[in-house]
Amino acid sequence: MEPIILDGTVVAKQIKDGLKGRVENLRAKGITPCLATILVGGDPASETYVRMKGNACSRLGISSKRVHLPKETTTIALLDEINKLNEDPQIHGILLQHPVPGDIDERAAFEAIDLEKDVDGVTSATFGRTALGLSGFPSCTPKAIMTILDYYNITIEGQNAVVIGRSPILGKPVSALLLNRDATITTCHSKTKDIDKIVQNADIVVAAVGKPKFVQGSWIKQGAIILDAGYNEGNIGDVDYDACLTQASAITPVPGGVGPVTIATLLSHTVEAAERSAGKNE
Amino acid sequence: MEPIILDGTVVAKQIKDGLKGRVENLRAKGITPCLATILVGGDPASETYVRMKGNACSRLGISSKRVHLPKETTTIALLDEINKLNEDPQIHGILLQHPVPGDIDERAAFEAIDLEKDVDGVTSATFGRTALGLSGFPSCTPKAIMTILDYYNITIEGQNAVVIGRSPILGKPVSALLLNRDATITTCHSKTKDIDKIVQNADIVVAAVGKPKFVQGSWIKQGAIILDAGYNEGNIGDVDYDACLTQASAITPVPGGVGPVTIATLLSHTVEAAERSAGKNE
The missing domain is CATH 3.40.50.10860 (Leucine Dehydrogenase, chain A, domain 1)
Structure with a gap:
């Protein structure tokens, strides 16, 4: 079966379309x-x-x-x-x-x-709130990944999700968000041994390592879902796209995958922050 | 080879002995x-x-x-x-x-x-700081587990650690602490599928699920390290101790394992909080 290309531009458009009326309402005030x-x-x-x-x-x-x-x-x-x-x-x-x-x-x-202004989700307080399932603005790229999964109706609960990378604004928060949606979550990094074997066990792979074409086709279980949050020089992701495409059941391209949804998420958080601020002053 | 019994009472005694002089110094002030x-x-x-x-x-x-x-x-x-x-x-x-x-x-x-008074490490802000490697008092039981591993010179870096449980004060923070010490970390929970196979891959197993004798001997890889943070009615841990003992290279008993170190950690955090407070007023 042909893999589904998870088109971030479509997801981003839906988010931005949903914001237009909210921005107008705010501007009317x-x-x-x-x-x-x-x-x-x-x-x-x-x-x-x-x-x-x-x-x-x-x-x-x-x-x-x-x-x-x-x-x-x-x-x-x-x-x-x-x-x-x-x-x-x-x-x-x-x-x-x-x-x-x-x-x-x-x-x-x-x-x-x-x-309240941490719309990019970079503070430790926001991370803590995100990880414990409390309100707040999660980091934009992790949130974008969740939005893409939901837009394409991809099951998260009970799936083995492997996140490659553990940065404070990407690997750690996306692991936390996937865990809160009932995935079994494995977080890998530079000290991980036999990463190929660990990724081979994944139903969902999130590449957030910042190394071009790091994730190899041979690591991917047939039918896995791949989300590539990498964005390296020359529009190259963290995933060897062509090699992984033949294994995956769905994959985000680079560019046009996670990136546009990240920016739309930032806009969405900014509008929400303005709405909350307006609500307080009413 | 006989498994090492990770004796928490010894670790707790060392922590408490180290606090005595510090408490005296504070009281002298x-x-x-x-x-x-x-x-x-x-x-x-x-x-x-x-x-x-x-x-x-x-x-x-x-x-x-x-x-x-x-x-x-x-x-x-x-x-x-x-x-x-x-x-x-x-x-x-x-x-x-x-x-x-x-x-x-x-x-x-x-x-x-x-x-500054969250010596039990329960706030989301403390969790966020712990997970991102910043200062703060981590939850006591997770910190106690790390202290036991260090006391017994158990290698964490590069090991596959599997945490069973995802509570805000146990499963999540111990996963974060192990990740920051360079373990590859898998967090399991009630929605995890084939948990036996996942645990079979673990070099370090942390049981933090709150179900008596949940972890079976057949799940344990020969030579694995087992930390039992469970404490169920009748002094029963989350691990089937006798069955796991034959597989493990090291294991915490219940009682006398993680529990006493947790209490010693709470005391240690309280003394440190008093020292910080004294430092501010000097």
């Missing part, structure tokens, strides 16, 4: 949802990501405030900027583009983001 | 570390646990304040009590005995505990 994006330094890829996110906002009537800081910025100066945005009632969401230059304490910066 | 224990209702097992914890405190020169509330207590009244303890500078740690009566929102009560 005089509230424009606003996402602040913070970019430190001039990494070209990061500049592109931030610009894409800003453009996606504006197409939907969400405003964005771009804060661009020089690469020499100190941790304290960055924390000051974040605190200003925390206190600004016009700002509903804050995104600090990862990675920041090496001299900055990125974790301290993430932790400084107000929980 | 006029500070007596103090743990507040909150018990809601009259469940006999819970009463016993709270009394054991209070007695363990007093043997070490740690004071404890017992708050015993009637089973009709509302969530709001419980939150009020917790807030009083949060604000009381004489109290360094707060333990809300689990479970509370069903009408109370236990999660809301846990979340109300001040992060």
Whole structure:
């Protein structure tokens, strides 16, 4: 049977279509949802990501405030900027583009983001709430993966899900979300032995390792579902797509898979944050 | 080869011996570390646990304040009590005995505990910090399991660890701690299929399911390490001890395994909380 291509652009369109009316309702009340994006330094890829996110906002009537800081910025100066945005009632969401230059304490910066404005789901408090099934904005890519699975009616309960990667904003939260949806979850990483054998046991594979074509076709059980959260230089995912395609029953392409849904999720969280803020002030 | 019995009483003694001088130092400064224990209702097992914890405190020169509330207590009244303890500078740690009566929102009560006094590691914020490798007091039983592994020099890195159970204060945090120590971690639960086959692949098995003798001897790979965090009526663990003993290379008994180390960990966290509080006021 031909594998299903899990088309993220279709999922993203559905999310964004659902937001339009909500943005209009907010604007009718005089509230424009606003996402602040913070970019430190001039990494070209990061500049592109931030610009894409800003453009996606504006197409939907969400405003964005771009804060661009020089690469020499100190941790304290960055924390000051974040605190200003925390206190600004016009700002509903804050995104600090990862990675920041090496001299900055990125974790301290993430932790400084107000929980209610943490639309990118980067704080440990948000992670804790996500993992324990409480309210909050989960990290966008993990949430996007769950949305894709649901859009395509893929069963999660009781499935063996293997996540490759354990970063704080991807591998760990996607493991937590899958566990809360009743998958049996195995989290692998650089110290994992015989990763091929572990992946061969997976009904659902999430590649979140940041290495181009890391996941081999021979690792994939016939009929497995593959979600590729990797996005490496030259539009290459973490999965050897052509080799895995022949094994999988469904797979996300790169580009056009998880990426567009991640951005739509960020927009969705920003609108929700604005709605919550409006609800409080009513 | 005879399996090693992982004797928790020895590990607990070492922890407590290490605390004596620290408690004396604090008392010399006029500070007596103090743990507040909150018990809601009259469940006999819970009463016993709270009394054991209070007695363990007093043997070490740690004071404890017992708050015993009637089973009709509302969530709001419980939150009020917790807030009083949060604000009381004489109290360094707060333990809300689990479970509370069903009408109370236990999660809301846990979340109300001040992060700096969350010596039992029950808040989502503490869980998030634990999982992302930041400072904080991890849940006591998960931390006790790690301490036992380290005391007996058991390798964690690169091992396949299978955790059976996914509760917020046991299964989830012990999975997170093992992952951060470079185990490949699989978390199983009631919806897991073919759990016997999954456990057969484990180098380290953590039983945290709350069902007497749930883990069968036939599930255990020859030479595996077994940690039994269960404590069911009649001093019975979650592991079929006699059957598993013949397979394991090391195993915790019940009682005398994880339990005593859990209590020692609680004392250790309370002393550390008092030290941090003293450091702030200097």
